[in-house]
Amino acid sequence: MGIRLGCIADDFTGATDLANNLVRAGMRVVQLIDVPSEGAGQPVDADAVVIALKSRTVPAADAVEASLRALAWLRSVGAEQIYFKYCSTFDSTPAGNIGPVTEALMDALDADFTVATPAFPDNGRTVFKGHLFVGDVLLGESSMRHHPLTPMTDSNLVSVLGAQTTRPVGLIDHTVVAGGADAIRARIDELRAEGVEMAIADAVSNDDLVRLGEAVRGLPLVTAGSGLAIGLPSNWGFKPSPAAAQLPPPGGHQAIVSGSVSAATNGQVREFLRSGRPGFSVDPMRIAAGEDVAGEALAFAEAHLTDGPVLVYSTETPDAVRTVQGRLGAAEAGELVEQTLARVAQGLVERGVRRLVVAGGETSGAVVQALGITGLRIGPQIDPGVPWCAATLPDGDTLHITLKSGNFGGPDFFSASFALLDGDAS
């Protein structure tokens, strides 16, 4: 059996989130970090392949180029349908990258229609009348309005996507979705006849995603958060399986590296420190001043690693982040912090850490690249959208790693993740 679903994820936490939902719906999934170099990685023994890119916040032309390279590779291994995965909060700007990447993939696949839905009800992301809700509030009223790189102030996804593409954008609203796959297909035909090429699809429950999944069977391209993955595997006869993939037994020291500035991560960092666990705060202004902040963080960690998990974090409140960005520039501050945290992660692994939690999508990209990881095996789910994974380090050792999306996970996520790993795999 060949590759059924070929997936292109625009960040690394998003990729494991998607892989996790596919595994739980019964597919065997291989997750690759970036596009394999020519000739590498074939043949692939899996039902789905997820290629993790770091393309969410790069210039649109670079995101398009990387996504088309990923597409070419996925087609070379025979993928039957392509899934472009973006954030469940539709993180993007008027310049992209969701619109431009979708257009480029449609052109390359000769696709005249695709759907777009970031809905992920298990994590409180629902779409109704084209408007995205985060928990009980509209996207534009949620903490995402303060995001450092992709502030989301408009909740109407038809207009958000419309601003990023020259193609007409329509809506498959909830009345249609509730009517089932035939009704959705009829609406798609109607939109096509009107010249619409992309449509935001409403979904407020997993049942809606299952109905949508059935309806988009046969479309060459679908675009979504990770939620739609719940509804696709059954198109090929895969059955949901609560038994997440087994990972090898864990060992080694435990650490957390957090560069996420999302509201949920702020709460998780506060909770970890409140419970008396050790944490080292990384100050971007000190990095910019040329101080050896990574070295200090590693010396701190080394003194505590034998007593349990240690946290190294740059996580700060939106006000503090804005102040730093005002002084250094948003992109420059982000880059400085990402590179420092990536060096810290490398140093932690050199000091025997083999169970590592990383918080934040951009941060995870920097860390995984610095560690030389090329693929991940998906293990048990800690919280919706966040699985433990196993990676092989360049020296052959196994690292258990979880890449936590900024706004995912309960307040005690850090402690709970280590407890789950030890309970599950020991």
Ligand SMILES: Nc1ncnc2c1ncn2[C@@H]1O[C@H](COP(=O)(O)OP(=O)(O)O)[C@@H](O)[C@H]1O
């Ligand atoms: N204290 C800080 N000041 C300014 N920028 C920061 C700070 N801490 C982290 N950042 C940057 O903010 C961005 C956070 O993005 P990401 O890692 O995707 O997490 P999230 O989206 O959950 O906030 C990264 O580029 C990170 O380097």
Ligand SMILES: O=C(O)[C@@H](O)C(=O)COP(=O)(O)O
């Ligand atoms: O879809 C989602 O919300 C996540 O999979 C995701 O992509 C989150 O990104 P970060 O908040 O940047 O971790």
